[in-house]
Amino acid sequence: xxxxxxxxxxxxxxxxxxxxxxxxxxxxxxxxxxxxxxxxxxxxxxxxxxxxxxxxxxxxxxxxxxxxxxxxxxxxxxxxxxxxxxxxxxxxxxxxxxxxxxxxxxxxxxxxxxxxxxxxxxxxxxxxxxxxx
Amino acid sequence: xxxxxxxxxxxxxxxxxxxxxxxxxxxxxxxxxxxxxxxxxxxxxxxxxxxxxxxxxxxxxxxxxxxxxxxxxxxxxxxxxxxxxxxxxxxxxxxxxxxxxxxxxxxxxxxxxx
Numbered sequence: 001x002x003x004x005x006x007x008x009x010x011x012x013x014x015x016x017x018x019x020x021x022x023x024x025x026x027x028x029x030x031x032x033x034x035x036x037x038x039x040x041x042x043x044x045x046x047x048x049x050x051x052x053x054x055x056x057x058x059x060x061x062x063x064x065x066x067x068x069x070x071x072x073x074x075x076x077x078x079x080x081x082x083x084x085x086x087x088x089x090x091x092x093x094x095x096x097x098x099x100x101x102x103x104x105x106x107x108x109x110x111x112x113x114x115x116x117x118x119x120x121x122x123x124x125x126x127x128x129x130x131x132x133x
Numbered sequence: 134x135x136x137x138x139x140x141x142x143x144x145x146x147x148x149x150x151x152x153x154x155x156x157x158x159x160x161x162x163x164x165x166x167x168x169x170x171x172x173x174x175x176x177x178x179x180x181x182x183x184x185x186x187x188x189x190x191x192x193x194x195x196x197x198x199x200x201x202x203x204x205x206x207x208x209x210x211x212x213x214x215x216x217x218x219x220x221x222x223x224x225x226x227x228x229x230x231x232x233x234x235x236x237x238x239x240x241x242x243x244x245x246x247x
Binding site: 015027031034035038039041042043044046047048049052053056 | 157159164166184
C-alpha cells in the first residue's frame with residue numbers, strides 16, 4: 001500500500017518539479033538568490049513599487065541562473081557552493097550590472113579602434129589608408 | 134481529511150500569504166533605504182526581516198511550517214503596521230546618516246539655567 005502524501009507536500013513537490021523544468025535551476029538556489037537580492041535591494045536605483053518588484057524578480061532569476069552556471073564552471077558539485085554563488089551574485093548584481101553598463105562605451109570604442117586599425121586607419125580619419133582627403 | 138491536517142494546511146496557506154505580503158512591503162521599504170545614506174542598523178533590520186519572510190514562505194510552501202516561521206511573519210507584519218505612520222512619507226530623518234541642521238541640534242540641547 002503506498003504511503004499517503006499530504007496535499008501541501010504534493011503541491012511543494014509539484015512546484016519544485018515545475019521550477020526545475022521551467023527555469024533549469026534548483027528551488028534552493030532560487031531561495032538563496034532571493035536572499036541575495038534582498039541584500040542588494042538598497043543598492044538598486046530608486047524605483048516605484050511595481051518596478052522594484054519586477055527588478056527584484058529579475059535579479060533573483062538571473063542570480064539563480066548565473067550562480068548555477070558559475071558553480072558548474074568552477075567545478076563545484078556541492079549544492080552549498082552553488083547556493084553561496086547565488087547569494088553573492090544576488091547581493092552584488094546591481095553594482096556589477098552598473099559597472100558592466102558603464103564599461104560598455106569604452107569597450108565598444110576599443111573594439112572600433114581595433115577594427116579601424118586592422119583596416120589601416122583610425123575611426124576619426126576619412127578616406128582610408130591614404131590619409132584624409 | 135482529519136481536522137488537524139486541515140488546520141495545518143490552513144496554517145501553511147496563511148503563513149505563505151503573510152510572507153508574500155510582508156516581502157512586498159519590505160521591498161517597498163528597501164526601495165527607499167540606502168546603505169550609506171541611512172543607518173546600517175535600520176537597513177539590516179529590514180534586510181533581515183525580508184530574508185526571514187523568504188525562508189518562512191519557503192517552509193510554508195514546502196509544508197514544513199514551524200513556530201519560528203509564524204513568529205517571523207507575525208513580527209514582520211507587526212513592524213510594518215506599527216511603523217506605517219512614520220514611514221508613510223519616506224524614511225524618517227532620524228535614520229539618516231547625514232548631519233542634522235544646526236538649528237535642530239541647538240533646539241535639542243538643554244539650555245543652561247539663567
